[in-house]
Amino acid sequence: GQSLEQPSEVTAVEGAIVQINCTYQTSGFYGLSWYQQHDGGAPTFLSYNALDGLEETGRFSSFLSRSDSYGYLLLQELQMKDSASYFCAVRDSPWAGSYQLTFGKGTKLSVIP
Amino acid sequence: DADVTQTPRNRITKTGKRIMLECSQTKGHDRMYWYRQDPGLGLRLIYYSFDVKDINKGEISDGYSVSRQAQAKFSLSLESAIPNQTALYFCATSVPTGTSGPLGTGELFFGEGSRLTVL
Numbered sequence: 287g288q289s290l291e292q293p294s295e296v297t298a299v300e301g302a303i304v305q306i307n308c309t310y311q312t313s314g315f316y317g318l319s320w321y322q323q324h325d326g327g328a329p330t331f332l333s334y335n336a337l338d339g340l341e342e343t344g345r346f347s348s349f350l351s352r353s354d355s356y357g358y359l360l361l362q363e364l365q366m367k368d369s370a371s372y373f374c375a376v377r378d379s380p381w382a383g384s385y386q387l388t389f390g391k392g393t394k395l396s397v398i399p
Numbered sequence: 400d401a402d403v404t405q406t407p408r409n410r411i412t413k414t415g416k417r418i419m420l421e422c423s424q425t426k427g428h429d430r431m432y433w434y435r436q437d438p439g440l441g442l443r444l445i446y447y448s449f450d451v452k453d454i455n456k457g458e459i460s461d462g463y464s465v466s467r468q469a470q471a472k473f474s475l476s477l478e479s480a481i482p483n484q485t486a487l488y489f490c491a492t493s494v495p496t497g498t499s500g501p502l503g504t505g506e507l508f509f510g511e512g513s514r515l516t517v518l
Contacts, residue, residue, distance in 0.1 A: 294439070319504065328489065328511050329442065334504035373441060377505055386457065387507065389434075391441040 288312045290390035292374055297396045298364055306359045306393045308374035316377040318350050318357045319387065324370045332359070332372075361395075369397045402426045403510035405490050411516045418477040420513045422490030431473040432491040432507065433457075433465060442489065448473055480517040488513045 289311040298304040308318065317336035321329040333341055335350035335357060347360040361368055371392040378386050403424045412418055422431065433445040444457030446465040454465060462484060466474045477484055490510040 317505070319506075321507075328509040329507070330509070331504070331506040334506070375442075386444055386447065387505070388444075388458075389442040391439060 288376055288378075288388035290374055290376060290388065292372075292390045292393045294391065295394045295396070297398060298361075300364055300366060300397055300399050302364050303360065303362050304364060304395065306361075306372050306374075306395070308357050308359075308390055310355050310357075310374070310376050310390075312355075312376050312378075312388070314378050315352065315355075318348070319375045319377065320346075320348055320359045321373045321375060321389075322370050323373065323392070329373060364397050366397050366399075369395060371395070403490060403492055403508055405488075405510035405513045407513060408511065409514045411518065412480055413518050414479075414481055416480050416517075418480050418515065420475045420488055420490075420515070422473045422475070422510055424471050424490075424492045424508075424510075426492050426508060427470075428492035428494050428508070429470065430493045431467065432493070433463075433473070433475045434489045434491060434509075435459060436487040436489060436512075445475065445488075477515075480515075482517045485515060485517045488515060 292308045319334045320332040323329040333348040340349045345362045350357040371394050373389050373392045375387045375389045406421045429450050432447040434442045436442050443459050448467045464476045489512050491507040493507050
């Protein structure tokens with residue numbers, strides 16, 4: 287089975303940097319994804335890490351350490367519109383015959399002035 | 400227009416009623432999914448389908464059934480709705496990870512959600 291842990295809530299100041307951590311315990315691992323969901327909206331894809339290291343996309347970066355079963359999402363130059371829930375999700379190993387995503391419970395980020 | 404469309408967007412029903420949530424997509428993706436979202440529990444997979452002839456149970460399939468009528472259509476049914484099935488339901492699509500190379504993201508594309516309330 288799969289188990290993902292991420293903080294339930296984080297508060298940060300506009301313009302600051304915030305890191306949302308995700309640790310996982312899985313029977314197989316193919317990659318770690320991050321999704322953003324605004325209240326009342328649909329989740330939208332942010333990033334994906336299959337290999338160790340940092341992936342950068344504009345103000346957002348995502349990091350993975352497979353040896354530590356750990357990843358994080360880094361948001362820089364926070365804006366009010368970044369207030370949302372952020373979900374990490376693990377993809378099963380393809381050798382398990384499955385490409386399902388298992389989602390964490392989400393981290394609600396509140397950006398304050 | 401949305402690439403992944405869910406109907407209805409909101410539905411209130413009574414215990415014991417049969418409910419169908421429909422999903423259609425114009426993205427041309429083979430893979431389709433139904434997720435359920437409850438506050439504090441994240442997204443949990445109900446069923447998924449990799450093509451028209453392939454249906455697979457997810458983490459929480461009990462009490463639900465699905466039908467893949469065509470590549471573009473995937474419906475979720477609650478044969479006899481109960482109050483603890485009150486939730487926000489999302490349909491999603493994806494391309495196979497191998498389509499975009501061995502490191503393909505397998506990105507999910509979600510519909511806008513269907514909010515179901517069972518009284």
